[in-house]
Amino acid sequence: MVTVTERETEWDDEQQDWMLALALAEADECPGCHGRFSETTLPENDGRYLPDDPARCHRCTALAIGADQIRDRKSPQPQALFPRVKERG
Structure with a gap:
């Protein structure tokens, strides 16, 4: 079988x-x-595309500012910290 x-x-x-x-x-x-x-x-x-005005993501801006603040801290293991954002109330 x-x-x-x-x-x-x-x-x-x-x-x-x-x-x-x-x-x-x-x-x-x-x-x-x-x-x-x-x-x-x-x-x-060729030449068809032109640069446009940049767009800003305000949430990304807040994350970048937070990352800069973390780098400026004198904290042990700053690489273990990560930026967070919250919306204004």
């Missing part, structure tokens, strides 16, 4: 298609600007 074991795939066809699409999108992503290499590296797009 021969026993045959069929294993169910971890992902169905639709899930596999989504994962393949994600892998292809990630492979085409610039690590610097997160744009699509297939678009942003075309010779005809």
Whole structure:
């Protein structure tokens, strides 16, 4: 007697298609600007992009200030401290 074991795939066809699409999108992503290499590296797009005004994340600003304050402390093991933020009441 021969026993045959069929294993169910971890992902169905639709899930596999989504994962393949994600892998292809990630492979085409610039690590610097997160744009699509297939678009942003075309010779005809030279000069197409202009820098815009920067945006400030105020929460990141508070975290950066907190990190600076931690570095300025004369505390033992300052590397064990991490900045936190709270919203003003």
